[in-house]
Amino acid sequence: MTIQQAIIVGGGISGLSLAWFLKAAGVAVTLLEKEQRTGGVIRTSLAGGFLVEHGPNSTLHKPGDATDALGRLMGSLNLEPQVANASASRRYVQKSGQLWPLPGSPGDFLQTPLFSMAAKLRLLLEPFRAKAENEESVGAFVTRRLGAEFLHWAVDPFISGVYAGDPQRLSIRAAVPKIYALESRYGSMLRGAMALRKQGRVTGMPKGRLISFDGGMERLTAVLRARLNEGPNPVRVVTEGEVNRIVALDAGKWQVEGGKGLKILGDVVILAVPAFAAAKLLRPLSGVVCEQLEGIHHAPVVSMALGFDRRQVAHPLDGFGFLIPCLEGLELLGCLFSTTLFPGRSGKDQCMLTAFIGGTRHPTVVHRGDTELVDVAMGGLRKALGIHGDPGFIKITRYERAIAQYELGHLQRLERMQQALAPWPGLHLCGNFTGGVSVADRVFNSERLAQQLGQSPWGVCKE
């Protein structure tokens, strides 16, 4: 049996890249997106001479890695990435109101004031720490292996940067599987990191690099969308095509229904939408799956682009940006030095900072008015970066439910869903609550699902 018609619901990077991989395999695909535009949270705009990213500003690309589906996607689209400025490897962390670079070498590590001498010496004991018996939070794992100071001044801000989340609630195994794997595979984070570094030197595998595109992140989804329509086997993309009902028909067929009389028949349906949107669609089909999906929390986030005359900002802005640990007691999570990261993002004498506010620890911030939000951002940035005067340009984007949280029990939750979905092998979930939240993770996850569909009882119909 071959797939005659695959229906993808959701036109963010998950849905678009899945459509691309299925198209390449010769499957007929219809993609339904509720908004007027595709791209989902990947959105770039030009305003006031600034290139503004409303969602992701960059993603980590690991050329040559087995998981490098993003590289394969860019290659097949003939799309050249824009690689971040070399100084982007410098990341600052705020401690007591001051910015300190995260140490990049053993020498820097010994000198950094981010950690006390006792915390630095404790690191030597890390290889001798026993493994935990049960699933742990990121906070518990890091405290056990490295000590509380590493949690507060390194890992907590990192978790803020990726998930806008709380390390005490996120599962180490689900949220940071690569770190978890260092312990499970090598017995120690330090031993594991050294082994991987050695492996990298032997295989000559290039290091990961931060990338975007000329014209911003939306270039990726815009080119992808355009190419879906080209060549043999074009994908049918329906925008303003909100799906509100999915009906299981006889013989494993599906009917997907939406507004304006939308009705499409298919033999595979893939939901490439956030967990809360998938829950709504699956409620009539399976109470268990719906309940599990509803239990996945999303961090609320405000992204704020702030443009300045370069002379207003005293800091050299020589890095990726800075992150603010929870112990600093601010609602501002951190800020990217956007005009340092990639060229051509502002006029010559200007600079742009992208501030992130809120996260799971400050759930109500997203509902505040613009003036209050600018006060929150500028309150944190002014002192840290030596800013005088006000920003000449401001663009605020609010997300009530931005980033899926892989909390304790997340993997068991996914497992329960998988079991409950067993009676419907033609129904798949491909939102950012499974397989990682980054843009690169999303593309890899879609590539893997397209391959799985190829090996499923349906097979993938090759032309």
Ligand SMILES: Cc1cc2nc3c(=O)[nH]c(=O)nc-3n(C[C@H](O)[C@H](O)[C@H](O)COP(=O)(O)OP(=O)(O)OC[C@H]3O[C@@H](n4cnc5c(N)ncnc54)[C@H](O)[C@@H]3O)c2cc1C
């Ligand atoms: C503010 C922010 C900053 C981020 N920063 C980074 C970063 O720097 N680097 C990085 O790698 N990642 C980052 N991420 C994460 C990453 O961008 C997302 O995880 C990823 O883009 C999600 O893609 P997606 O396609 O799964 O979901 P989405 O982009 O949410 O797309 C889902 C789509 O489904 C549509 N939809 C929903 N319901 C329906 C329905 N019923 N019918 C039809 N369509 C529907 C929606 O309209 C949407 O277009 C960031 C995310 C946010 C929000």
